[in-house]
Amino acid sequence: MAGDKDKKLVLIDGHAILHRAYHALPPLTSRVGQVNAVYGFTSMLLKIISELKPSYIAVCLDRKEKTFRKEMFEAYQAQRPEVDKELISQVELTKEVISAFGIKIFSVAGFEADDVIGTLAKKAEGNGEIEEVIIVTGDRDILQLVSDKIKVYLLVKGISEATLLDKSGVEAKMGVLPHLIVDYKALVGDASDNYSGVSGIGPKTAVKLIREFGGFEEIYRNLDKLPPKTREILIKGKESGELSFRLAKIRTDVPLEVDFGDLKKWQVDSQKVLSVFEEFGFKSLAKRVKELGKTMVTENQMQLF
Structure with missing residues (x-):
């Protein structure tokens, strides 16, 4: 240990x-x-x-x-x-x-x-x-x-x-902070998990919307501030986006x-x-594990001083 x-x-x-x-x-x-x-x-x-x-x-x-x-x-x-x-x-x-x-x-x-x-x-x-x-x-x-x-x-x-x-x-990797990744995936979907998000919203647009307005719900509260085409896409894809949000969100109450x-x-x-x-x-x-065990013993002994 x-x-x-x-x-x-x-x-x-x-x-x-x-x-x-x-x-x-x-x-x-x-x-x-x-x-x-x-x-x-x-x-x-x-x-x-x-x-x-x-x-x-x-x-x-x-x-x-x-x-x-x-x-x-x-x-x-x-x-x-x-x-x-x-x-x-x-x-x-x-x-x-x-x-x-x-x-x-x-x-x-x-x-x-x-x-x-x-x-x-x-x-x-x-x-x-x-x-x-x-x-x-x-x-x-x-x-x-x-x-x-x-x-x-x-x-x-x-x-x-x-x-x-x-x-x-x-x-830096995703374009949004960790707590907004679920919102991002609600918009863009996830092909590996087979849910579509809001069809017509790609990664660049999703990041732009999140940076400007915040999360998924905040974006929908500000539809009147968006260009007509983007607004139409979001309205049409809202139900799919909401489902995608629930699928993307990791539970912490298991x-x-x-x-x-x-x-x-x-x-x-x-x-x-x-x-x-x-x-x-x-x-x-087996050789690696023996060497690692010796290293850990040495490190633990050094922590005592």
Whole structure:
């Protein structure tokens, strides 16, 4: 476990990393089956621990059950291809790795991992023991959660490159501040999630409207100040925009209980970890984990002086 100096919580979007690892790495087979996604996830986990140096860690995962968004809008994510069986089979193996580290896994039926992350992040934001929350994901939807205390470690290329974004970083990347990303997506939609926003409003127009008037509701309260064509587009697309707003907004009220003290009870180079690595054939990762364990012991000892 890391030292308590930074009092930092890292929340990992498990499926986001698994998907990226699966598509970024060539097939890798061990005696337990296909493990390229497990290997990539585990490699990324070690990188996260080494670079971000968290005291608290949790992994959030999606579930198979229908989510409230799908109940609200049947076409939500309907265009996405079925997940490869070779990836599905690696989810349980990844859970074995996570559990071997002593890291807690959170998932709640009816909600996406984004909502679970949002709820944990907001709970942590109000926890005096935690000074900083970092969310690790490749999903830009999560950027709406960024605040003074919450940052996002956004994967930008496979699982090899990532950038740490605070509020100003999000604004530079998206054109709007984090708390206005939902309003932005209500206007432009999200092709990857299969909702359209307000048809006819593109990213540049959306940013311009938000900067001039504020959020989605404020824009609609100022229709009389807009050019006739833009006004007509907004009026026609209001219902779709309102639905898109509800779909885009990450929930922070998911019914779950968390004892943040439990999120500190993880270990890097335990015998459990090494045993799982041996079973999965992760020789190079076993070497990395031993080196990381030694480094963490040294760093923790230095914090005492």
